[in-house]
């Protein structure tokens with residue numbers, strides 16, 4: 001297990017169990033071919049960072065994994081269930097896949113606690129008391145237990161994003177998808193969110209994360225995927241990816257973002 | 261004596277600084293006056309002009325309405341002999357009719373009881389912190405049936421025909437029924453208009469556009485005359501019931517458009533977050549989208565309700581005796597000639613109180629639902 005040695009973290013183990021398998025997947029927006037022949041396997045416990053220039057299809061790719069976007073060709077399997085237009089499959093997969101958005105998308109009319117208990121109560125049919133206990137435990141984990149009774153509009157951006165992470169975790173998902181979770185945040189708040197995500201990785205969560213935080217990629221990811229023009233251009237362990245990028249486009253991209 | 265509380269040497273632990281009173285001259289009536297009424301020459305002129313206008317209008321109005329008014333009299337001539345102002349004696353004599361129409365006098369207690377129950381049914385719906393709200397809400401659900409039984413009779417009560425209904429009672433029946441049924445219907449229409457299913461979308465859009473494109477009076481005429489042609493001969497279909505249906509669908513079409521505006525204002529991210537956590541369509545609508553959409557729509561919804569309430573006076577055209585109808589009928593009484601002003605002012609006050617209450621409630625609701633900055 002090379003990544004095991006590379007990370008040196010006994011907690012971040014990758015198992016052989018396959019969580020996501022995407023094969024020869026294509027997607028079009030009308031005439032526009034936005035994803036081209038995507039092949040990707042994700043094993044349980046993997047932390048994958050997806051990067052690439054704006055408009056390269058990163059968001060679209062991870063949004064296909066819980067059917068927020070529909071693919072037109074190829075196959076996507078999540079935790080042994082194929083994503084088709086079958087609503088039952090979609091619901092089953094969405095129960096197991098948490099998603100964190102760039103703009104948090106918390107429900108502004110519900111308190112932080114209600115945001116966290118909503119899905120467990122209505123989707124998992126958990127009793128309210130139990131759901132609240134679970135929610136408080138996760139709010140504790142993202143270090144904002146004292147904000148439980150506030151409304152999202154009363155929190156800072158970083159706090160809101162941590163609530164959004166806690167809200168997803170309350171469903172006890174097998175996979176977490178992150179779409180640029182820190183890019184709407186002020187610099188001083190980025191760290192508090194990344195810390196939570198790092199902790200999550202150490203707990204063995206399977207994570208797919210679209211981000212430009214290369215520090216996060218280096219310390220946490222076991223694989224980095226570079227996309228451009230709707231294709232996966234390059235895919236490697238972080239060390240190799242950053243020190244020895246293969247394609248020209250990757251080199252160009254890295255030189256641009258590392259220059260900052 | 262030196263002012264020790266303001267001593268600059270005192271140090272506080274961060275977060276423990278005691279609250280100080282704001283400096284004098286930043287709060288209070290005087291400041292408010294200065295800031296809002298006398299801040300500039302133009303403002304001063306406006307203020308004075310307004311005061312002068314109020315001085316011209318208020319005293320005579322007060323005299324007519326209250327001070328010189330006659331509250332008890334047997335006829336118009338008696339009234340005029342007693343005072344210069346309004347002749348409320350007329351209204352007083354006719355109050356029963358204004359309130360109950362031609363509902364049998366010995367059965368009027370049923371209307372009063374219904375009104376009392378209405379208040380009891382409405383309270384738990386409007387007042388969220390009411391004690392025992394859950395049980396009371398069940399009563400609210402039962403209320404329409406109870407009230408129909410009380411007003412119409414049967415099952416042990418003497419039957420009263422709906423053509424005997426009239427006055428404020430009729431206004432309330434039309435207003436409350438219209439409001440209660442048009443809101444859910446309007447919401448369903450709005451959701452239907454956004455549906456992915458073409459068939460449902462076409463039906464809802466067609467319905468909304470048709471109803472909005474036709475004046476209410478036309479619908480009421482259809483209700484009173486045309487329906488007889490469509491229905492199989494011999495079927496009797498109560499006129500009031502037909503009017504209630506027409507008023508409800510008319511207002512539902514407007515509510516639907518108001519709610520559609522609210523639905524469109526809910527950001528796409530809210531739908532996506534609800535979808536991503538596995539909520540099904542109805543759950544995500546009920547728990548996430550509609551609460552936000554309806555909150556945005558409150559002013560428009562209440563606006564529609566107020567319009568509906570006032571438009572209920574149009575039923576006078578098809579022969580139902582709402583307060584305006586009663587008023588007109590009572591004006592032809594030879595003992596009370598020429599008191600139209602009193603009658604219409606009285607009716608206006610009733611409508612104003614009802615509509616103004618709705619407006620205040622909507623403001624209260626908006627404030628209550630305000631949960632900080634929009635996201």
Ligand SMILES: Nc1ncnc2c1ncn2[C@@H]1O[C@H](COP(=O)(O)OP(=O)(O)OP(=O)(O)O)[C@@H](O)[C@H]1O
Pocket residue numbers: 029032034052053054055056057058059060061
């Ligand atoms: N709903 C849509 N309809 C049509 N085109 C779309 C739609 N959503 C995205 N696109 C296009 O698809 C391409 C990929 O979009 P996507 O959001 O996946 O990019 P991204 O890699 O996430 O970019 P960014 O870093 O800016 O978020 C873009 O060119 C975008 O313009």
Ligand SMILES: [Mg+2]
Pocket residue numbers: 058059060179180
């Ligand atoms: Mg994106």
